[in-house]
Structure formats: structure tokens, C-alpha cells
Amino acid sequence: MLLGGGRVAFCDPNYNENLIKSATNHARHTRVMTSTSTSTRKTVAVATDTAFARDRFKAALDAAGHRAMIIKSVAQLLAHVRADFDDLHLIVVDLRMPHASGVELVKRIRKLDRGRLPILVFSGSVGSVDEVRELASLGVAGYLNEYSAVEHILPSIAPHLFPANFPKREHARVVMGIPVSYRIGKTITAAIAMDLSGGGMAIRTNNPPVRGTVLRVKFALPGSKRQLEVEGVVCWSVSKAGTGMQFTKVKPTDQQLINGFVEAHFFRSVKLET
Numbered sequence: 001m002l003l004g005g006g007r008v009a010f011c012d013p014n015y016n017e018n019l020i021k022s023a024t025n026h027a028r029h030t031r032v033m034t035s036t037s038t039s040t041r042k043t044v045a046v047a048t049d050t051a052f053a054r055d056r057f058k059a060a061l062d063a064a065g066h067r068a069m070i071i072k073s074v075a076q077l078l079a080h081v082r083a084d085f086d087d088l089h090l091i092v093v094d095l096r097m098p099h100a101s102g103v104e105l106v107k108r109i110r111k112l113d114r115g116r117l118p119i120l121v122f123s124g125s126v127g128s129v130d131e132v133r134e135l136a137s138l139g140v141a142g143y144l145n146e147y148s149a150v151e152h153i154l155p156s157i158a159p160h161l162f163p164a165n166f167p168k169r170e171h172a173r174v175v176m177g178i179p180v181s182y183r184i185g186k187t188i189t190a191a192i193a194m195d196l197s198g199g200g201m202a203i204r205t206n207n208p209p210v211r212g213t214v215l216r217v218k219f220a221l222p223g224s225k226r227q228l229e230v231e232g233v234v235c236w237s238v239s240k241a242g243t244g245m246q247f248t249k250v251k252p253t254d255q256q257l258i259n260g261f262v263e264a265h266f267f268r269s270v271k272l273e274t
Helices: 017-033 051-063 074-083 103-113 129-137 150-161 252-266
Strands: 043-047 067-071 090-093 119-122 142-144 173-184 187-197 200-204 214-219 228-238 242-249
Touching: 043 051, 043 074, 051 067, 051 150, 067 074, 074 090, 074 103, 090 103, 090 150, 103 119, 103 129, 142 150, 150 187, 150 200, 150 228, 173 200, 173 252, 187 252, 200 228, 214 242, 228 252
Parallel strands: 043 067, 043 090, 090 119, 119 142
Antiparallel strands: 173 187, 173 214, 187 200, 200 242, 214 228, 228 242
16 A cells, blocks of 8 residues: 555564564563553553654653653554553554554554554554544544644643543544634634644643633634634643634634645545545
8 A cells, every 4th residue: 555655564464473472571571660650640652663753752741741652663562552551541653664554553453452542643644535434443533743843742642641631522633833813702812723623623822711611713724814713612721731622603614614624634645546
């Protein structure tokens, strides 16, 4: 399969099983040496063979006091899922790692965790719309932009680390970094939109409004000068992560523009078969 970025991924179900077993033993040893986590400190497996993505996610997690489990191969990932299942809280995975073929890698993870670990996938490693549907059937929780700035990473994964504090997302989201202004009563505040979906938006702000607050937000989509205005209600608010709003009032024409942008942005690097 040809994936975004022009790489071809193959998978042999019997590939490097000895390496996996060896890595499992090493992972068990590592778990014993690092078992100092608390109820608020989360362990996130970041699986990619791309150094800049590993470094960026590790920096964001370290800064927030969480543990980044850096993984560079499929064998190492599967070994850690086996050995560290009880300590893992989230898996962030690149489906283009060598010896992985997208959906097949997630299937191999699911055989080990029985669908109990949340999985986020780097959006640039998704090969087609059909693959997204298959990933959804395997319980993939969402998608992340591997090029996200460090300050945007924690807000993007926080709903998956602390699901009790966040409502369940129903729409695909794309990570951004565009200026917005939101209005509460007569007060207007400038902020940054961290991600956008057809049903809501996450906003980075120093003073996030509390749950239930009604917001009116103005913004322009990247590449457009047209100002969109939406109304919504705050559905989550975290001091270090910003706030999330669920749209309650959007003009039909604006909704079409938002939906079109999300779809085009998410699949911008995908080569679809005709």
C-alpha cells in the first residue's frame, strides 16, 4: 500500500517474533525499574521511527509530568503492550513504521490488549478513507498531527488521558494553530484554536471559561479571508490545556466550509486509489 509520504509498508505476520519475545523481556525489566507512577502521572507509548516526532511528544509529556515511553519499532511496541499493559494509559502510533501495514498493526495490538487501551494514530500515516473506517471498527480513539507544536500536544491528548473530565468526541478533528476571538457577554478575548471539527473546537487560552459558558467565536479558516462566526457551549475546561466548546449554532454555509476544511486537511497527503 502507498501511504502519505510515498513510503510502502509491508507486514509479515511471522516477522521478527524472536525480536518481539526478546523485547518483551527487556520491557518487563524496564517496567520494574520505573514503577513509580501515581494516579495523576500517565504513561504514554509514543511509537514512531521518526526522531523529530518522538522528541516533540517526549518534550510535551515530560513538561507535564507524564512519562513518555519512546518506541522505535513494531517489535518493541508489541513487547511493551505485552509487558506493560497495566501501566500504559495511551498509545500514540505511526502506522508507517517498517514492517507495519496500517490497520494490520492495530489488529496486532488489539489481539494483545483486547481493545482496552486507547490508541491515537498520526494522521499523516493513514492511507485512505477505507482505512479510517477500518480503524474506527478497531476502536481507534482519534488522530494527531505528527507536526504539532509542543504546546499543542498535551491539550490534544488530555481527553484520552483523563476521559472522565472530557465528553466523548463524535467528530474527526484536525490540529491547527489559528487565531480566534471569543466573546462572553461584552468581553472579547483573543486566543488560539488548537483543533477543529465539524462539531466543535479546542481553544488555548490563559483563562479558560468554566463548563457551561456560552461562547461566540470568530475565526477565518487557513487560506480564507472570510470570517466565520459560531456559537457554542464550553464542554471542558482545564487550566493547563485551555477549553473545548461544542457548537450549538452555526450557519449552514459556514458548517459546509468547516466540514470541507476538516476533510481536506485530514486527507491532504493521502493518495487514494481510483
